[in-house]
Each structure stands twice: as structure tokens, then as C-alpha cells.
Amino acid sequence: QKEVEQDPGPLSVPEGAIVSLNCTYSNSAFQYFMWYRQYSRKGPELLMYTYSSGNKEDGRFTAQVDKSSKYISLFIRDSQPSDSATYLCAMSDGGNYQLIWGAGTKLIIKP
Amino acid sequence: DVKVTQSSRYLVKRTGEKVFLECVQDMDHENMFWYRQDPGLGLRLIYFSYDVKMKEKGDIPEGYSVSREKKERFSLILESASTNQTSMYLCASQGDGSYNEQFFGPGTRLTVL
Numbered sequence: 001q002k003e004v005e006q007d008p009g010p011l012s013v014p015e016g017a018i019v020s021l022n023c024t025y026s027n028s029a030f031q032y033f034m035w036y037r038q039y040s041r042k043g044p045e046l047l048m049y050t051y052s053s054g055n056k057e058d059g060r061f062t063a064q065v066d067k068s069s070k071y072i073s074l075f076i077r078d079s080q081p082s083d084s085a086t087y088l089c090a091m092s093d094g095g096n097y098q099l100i101w102g103a104g105t106k107l108i109i110k111p
Numbered sequence: 112d113v114k115v116t117q118s119s120r121y122l123v124k125r126t127g128e129k130v131f132l133e134c135v136q137d138m139d140h141e142n143m144f145w146y147r148q149d150p151g152l153g154l155r156l157i158y159f160s161y162d163v164k165m166k167e168k169g170d171i172p173e174g175y176s177v178s179r180e181k182k183e184r185f186s187l188i189l190e191s192a193s194t195n196q197t198s199m200y201l202c203a204s205q206g207d208g209s210y211n212e213q214f215f216g217p218g219t220r221l222t223v224l
Contacts, residue, residue: 008151034212043115043201043215044154088153097142097161097205098169099213103153 003027006089006102014110019076023089023102026070030091030100033065035074038086038104047087048074079109114138115204115216123222130189132219134202142205143185144213145169145177147198154201160185192223 006023013019021035031052036044048063050056050072056063062075072091076083089102118133136143144159146169156169158177166177174196178186185204189196199220203213 006153041218043203043217045215046212049212098156098159101154103151 003100004089004091004102007105008103010106010108012108012110013079015079015081017079017109019079019083019107019109021074021076021087021089021105021107023072023091024070025072025091025100027091027093027100028067028070029093029095031094032092033063033072034090034099035061035063036088036090038088040085044088081109081111083107084109115202115214117200117202117216117219119219120217121220121222123224124192125224126193128192128223130192130221130223132187132189132200132202132221134185134187134204134216135183136185136204136214137183138204138206138214139182140204140206140214141182142207143179144203144205145175145185145187146201146203147171148201148218149198157187192221194223197221197223 004025033050035048037047038044050063050065053065053067060077064073086104086106088104090099115136142161145157146154155171160166160179176188199218201218202216205213
């Protein structure tokens with residue numbers, strides 16, 4: 001079993017829909033949770049970062065962490081075609097600089 | 112803005128060739144990483160370095176070596192390229208501290224024939 005599980009998709013939704021992307025993990029020591037966005041033929045870029053449990057909002061994006069269920073989510077409101085990308089979750093216990101990555105979910109927003 | 116550059120965007124090599132992939136960062140970051148990315152497998156760590164001349168094996172170091180002679184530069188070497196090393200290679204850098212954000216280069220798409 002992988003430490004971090006993420007459905008690779010693709011997930012295809014119409015423009016304007018609310019998108020929910022998720023990861024589950026097994027290591028209860030993880031404290032730092034990140035979402036990266038990767039456009040085609042580019043490197044990943046940090047989108048959202050959350051420490052420990054709770055919600056964090058940034059514009060149309062909300063990151064949610066439920067440590068009791070070992071489950072993290074990224075919500076995208078009013079989705080746009082420009083949101084089409086692969087979204088990778090990553091997490092860390094803060095100990096040795098390494099991030100543990102999900103496989104990435106390919107998201108397609110149809111105009 | 113942090114900038115991480117990689118020497119090539121696309122590379123085609125033949126089986127058995129020695130391949131050098133170079134990565135340079137301009138933010139004086141201590142930590143640098145090499146990953147490969149394959150469909151459905153996500154990012155897999157090959158090697159990382161937390162200081163000049165220091166290196167640590169990641170999850171899949173077999174068939175690869177690295178060199179970090181200067182703080183800003185981290186090289187990945189495929190001593191004898193094989194077809195199963197065809198992949199996207201991503202370099203990342205990271206400053207010290209518990210935030211853990213990694214900054215990525217654009218990637219090198221390597222094809223080994």
C-alpha cells in the first residue's frame with residue numbers, strides 16, 4: 001500500500017462546476033500538506049499549503065485537512081478551462097525535507 | 112522569484128550512452144532534488160542533496176548517480192542509459208526550514224532508444 005493514495009483520473013467537469021480533489025494517507029506523523037498544480041509540459045507549482053488540520057481558502061481554492069480520517073481535499077469553485085491541469089498532493093512530517101507525493105489527478109474543465 | 116533551470120527540455124539518447132542532466136537554481140537554496148515522473152506513478156525521488164558534495168539516495172537510485180560541486184548546481188548522471196529510463200526528469204530546490212516548499216524546473220523529457 002502506498003503512503004499516499006490519489007486517484008489519477010482523468011476527472012472531466014463542465015466549466016463553472018465545483019471540483020473536489022482528494023488524497024488519503026497512512027502516516028499519522030504527516031503535518032504539512034500541499035497541493036501542487038502542473039500544467040502540461042511544465043514543472044509543478046505550489047498552489048496551496050496547510051499545516052496540521054483545518055481549512056485554508058485562497059480565492060476560488062479551498063484546502064481541507066482531516067487528520068482524524070487521514071484525508072485531504074482541494075475544492076475549486078467556479079472552475080475555469082484554465083484550471084485544466086494535473087493536481088498533485090504532497091505531504092511531510094517536517095523531519096527531513098522530503099515530500100511524499102500522490103500520483104496526481106488529471107483535471108479537465110470543459111468550456 | 113525562484114528560478115530553477117534545467118539544461119534541456121527534450122533529449123533523445125541511445126541505449127548504453129552516458130547522459131548528463133543539469134539543474135541550476137538561483138535562490139541559494141541548500142536542498143536540491145531529482146525526481147522522475149511517469150504516468151500513474153507520480154513523482155519518484157531519485158536522489159537529493161542537502162549541501163555541497165553531500166547526497167542521499169531516494170526511492171529509486173539504481174542506474175543513476177549525482178554530483179553537487181557547487182551550491183547552485185545539481186547534476187543527474189545516467190552511467191549507461193537504458194530504455195526503462197525513458198521518462199520526465201524534474202529537478203527541484205528547497206530552502207532550509209520546516210515549510211518544505213519545493214520549487215521545480217520545467218523538466219527534461221528523456222527518450223532512450
